Amino acid sequence: MFEIEIKHVLKSFDNKKVLKDINFSVKEGEMITLLGPSGCGKSTTLKIIAGLLMPEQGDVLFNGRSVLNIPVAKRGAVIVFQEYLLFPHMTVEDNIGFGLKMAKMPKNKRAERVKKMLQLVQLEACSKKLPDELSGGQKQRVAIARALAIEPQVLLLDEPFSNLDIRLRETMRSFICELQKKLKITTILVTHDKEEALMVSDRIAVMLDGEIAQYSVPMELYETPISPRVADFLGEKNYICGNIDNGVFYCCFGKYKVHTNKQEEVKAMIKPEDVEMMPLDHKRAIQGRVKQKRYTGDRMHYIIISKEMEIKCITTLKSVFEIGEEVSLDILWDKVVFYQKNK
Amino acid sequence: MRTRYKPYILLIPVTIVLLGIFLSGISIGLLQSLGYFPAVGLRQMTLKYYKEILADPGFLASLRFSLYTAFISSVLAVIMGVLLAYSILQSKQKKGIEELVYKLPIIVPHTVAVILVYNIFSQSGLLSRFLFHLGFINEPTQFASVLFNRNGFGIIFAYLWKEIPFVAMIVYTVLGNMNDKLSETALNLGASQKQVFWHVQLPLIMPSIVSAFIIIFAFSFGAFEVPFLLGPTYPQALPVKAYIEYTQPDLLNRPYAMAINMVLIFMVIVFIGICHKIFRIFYQYDGSKE
Numbered sequence: 245m246f247e248i249e250i251k252h253v254l255k256s257f258d259n260k261k262v263l264k265d266i267n268f269s270v271k272e273g274e275m276i277t278l279l280g281p282s283g284c285g286k287s288t289t290l291k292i293i294a295g296l297l298m299p300e301q302g303d304v305l306f307n308g309r310s311v312l313n314i315p316v317a318k319r320g321a322v323i324v325f326q327e328y329l330l331f332p333h334m335t336v337e338d339n340i341g342f343g344l345k346m347a348k349m350p351k352n353k354r355a356e357r358v359k360k361m362l363q364l365v366q367l368e369a370c371s372k373k374l375p376d377e378l379s380g381g382q383k384q385r386v387a388i389a390r391a392l393a394i395e396p397q398v399l400l401l402d403e404p405f406s407n408l409d410i411r412l413r414e415t416m417r418s419f420i421c422e423l424q425k426k427l428k429i430t431t432i433l434v435t436h437d438k439e440e441a442l443m444v445s446d447r448i449a450v451m452l453d454g455e456i457a458q459y460s461v462p463m464e465l466y467e468t469p470i471s472p473r474v475a476d477f478l479g480e481k482n483y484i485c486g487n488i489d490n491g492v493f494y495c496c497f498g499k500y501k502v503h504t505n506k507q508e509e510v511k512a513m514i515k516p517e518d519v520e521m522m523p524l525d526h527k528r529a530i531q532g533r534v535k536q537k538r539y540t541g542d543r544m545h546y547i548i549i550s551k552e553m554e555i556k557c558i559t560t561l562k563s564v565f566e567i568g569e570e571v572s573l574d575i576l577w578d579k580v581v582f583y584q585k586n587k
Numbered sequence: 588m589r590t591r592y593k594p595y596i597l598l599i600p601v602t603i604v605l606l607g608i609f610l611s612g613i614s615i616g617l618l619q620s621l622g623y624f625p626a627v628g629l630r631q632m633t634l635k636y637y638k639e640i641l642a643d644p645g646f647l648a649s650l651r652f653s654l655y656t657a658f659i660s661s662v663l664a665v666i667m668g669v670l671l672a673y674s675i676l677q678s679k680q681k682k683g684i685e686e687l688v689y690k691l692p693i694i695v696p697h698t699v700a701v702i703l704v705y706n707i708f709s710q711s712g713l714l715s716r717f718l719f720h721l722g723f724i725n726e727p728t729q730f731a732s733v734l735f736n737r738n739g740f741g742i743i744f745a746y747l748w749k750e751i752p753f754v755a756m757i758v759y760t761v762l763g764n765m766n767d768k769l770s771e772t773a774l775n776l777g778a779s780q781k782q783v784f785w786h787v788q789l790p791l792i793m794p795s796i797v798s799a800f801i802i803i804f805a806f807s808f809g810a811f812e813v814p815f816l817l818g819p820t821y822p823q824a825l826p827v828k829a830y831i832e833y834t835q836p837d838l839l840n841r842p843y844a845m846a847i848n849m850v851l852i853f854m855v856i857v858f859i860g861i862c863h864k865i866f867r868i869f870y871q872y873d874g875s876k877e
């Protein structure tokens with residue numbers, strides 16, 4: 245399996261810079277996610293790695309060697325596209341065997357490998373069907389089997405789950421994760437769904453505006469986003485401005501002891517789930533009134549007005565508050581992330 | 588319900604006229620070929636005319652000649668048309684001029700194509716004079732006559748000139764609209780550019796190619812003016828033979844002309860059937876579910 249390195253990759257379409265200096269690396273056998281909003285250049289990055297596009301500048305290295313002059317067909321990096329792109333005129337088994345046939349593998353060896361792949365994706369019963377006769381999940385599995393059949397060194401998955409319904413998405417996700425762990429193929433998954441990224445990846449590269457904004461393990465990414473931009477992309481946040489002096493944070497709600505080496509003017513980022521709500525209690529520092537509540541099934545999203553600020557809060561359903569009700573808030577200060585104010 | 592049927596209801600008048608003309612023409616032809624032609628006193632239905640033409644060596648030679656010119660020109664036109672469309676699509680430069688030039692022959696009538704072929708290939712034509720001036724031949728009449736002879740060169744050439752662009756236009760449109768991503772996928776799975784063409788693009792445009800082939804074959808098999816103007820005196824192409832029988836002053840010859848026409852129609856139908864069969868065998872996928 246290959247280790248991948250992307251170095252200073254640039255790419256424009258029609259004078260519009262789509263990728264501006266992309267840098268990241270993937271370890272052998274690792275599964276990482278490229279996470280970013282639609283149109284930020286994720287697919288373009290995958291195509292450059294696979295060799296379907298040439299970067300204007302920069303380099304792509306597999307195991308330390310540049311692969312830019314190796315054509316697509318020989319690179320050993322296979323993309324599974326969002327739309328599956330099965331060949332409509334071929335049966336399932338011909339689709340899966342396509343790469344092997346192109347490589348002129350003898351017929352009986354090919355049949356053997358195709359059979360193994362069909363077992364792997366549990367589609368033995370569909371081997372003679374045409375793509376038109378398959379469900380979304382089945383098409384997806386054929387596309388994956390077709391990619392894996394040629395034993396690629398690198399597997400590139402471009403939003404593979406976004407065309408599936410929620411339940412199927414869950415099944416396919418764990419299926420792919422298990423498969424990846426079993427085969428230990430170096431894998432890059434592309435998605436715009438942050439929960440998906442947090443669930444399946446060894447590491448996550450957040451891509452914003454054609455740049456990698458942060459590259460961390462899922463927990464670190466979510467708990468300590470490197471900038472407000474990354475934090476906001478991962479979900480709605482609260483920001484409170486204030487000053488830090490000698491490990492004490494001074495703001496409109498009072499002063500709190502915090503662990504940070506930031507100094508002077510800062511912006512505190514508080515995740516809505518790190519705000520605790522309770523019935524009005526005058527001993528607490530922060531009081532407010534519920535302005536809005538939204539029910540999401542397993543959580544309740546509140547907006548609370550306090551000192552003319554809107555504070556977002558996400559709680560479990562253990563205790564429920566009404567609109568207009570006066571409440572007290574506690575902030576889990578050790579979970580708060582501080583940014584220098586000008587950021 | 589009413590709105591669903593409305594388009595069909597509105598189409599009824601046109602359909603009646605079109606089908607009426609078509610069916611009445613065929614029925615009259617069929618009746619006359621069977622010897623029922625009251626206008627000249629023939630009332631007895633008989634297969635005599637069919638038997639006679641099918642036993643006539645001249646007719647069989649004509650049939651063979653028509654099949655030969657139609658088949659060769661259609662096969663060549665399809666192959667070259669596909670290659671032309673493919674190479675225009677592959678060329679990366681601006682496509683405006685190429686697109687215009689290759690479509691030009693489609694709008695030019697067949698008779699003009701004939702004049703063009705005549706001007707180039709006849710013994711007094713451009714090619715002959717050119718070779719004469721270069722000294723390859725001593726006088727223009729030494730130029731081997733490529734027109735009006737039994738290999739049907741002139742006919743085939745005129746058809747090719749008209750039909751290659753026609754095939755190219757159809758294939759170009761279909762290929763151009765085809766999902767490029769399928770080709771990218773194939774490349775990504777290790778296929779060469781050539782393999783992508785043979786294993787992905789060609790099978791997917793096959794339905795259009797077969798349709799184009801059937802259209803041009805049926806047309807050139809049944810067309811009259813090109814073989815009439817460029818063909819040999821013997822064997823005549825079938826439509827030419829039918830026309831000559833038809834224009835005989837003796838109306839008693841009319842059933843022969845009609846029998847030839849019926850054979851023409853029958854051959855075309857059989858041919859289309861065979862094309863579909865062959866096509867089904869080679870490609871399970873024909874663009875729609877079976």
Ligand SMILES: Nc1ncnc2c1ncn2[C@@H]1O[C@H](COP(=O)(O)OP(=O)(O)O)[C@@H](O)[C@H]1O
Nearest residue numbers: 257258262280281282283284285286287288289
């Ligand atoms: N072939 C192309 N020609 C022109 N613009 C393109 C092309 N491919 C992608 N783009 C543009 O580049 C940007 C990034 O595209 P893409 O990599 O597909 O984004 P993502 O996969 O992250 O949604 C988009 O704005 C898109 O419109």
Ligand SMILES: [Mg+2]
Nearest residue numbers: 286287288402
């Ligand atoms: Mg994309």
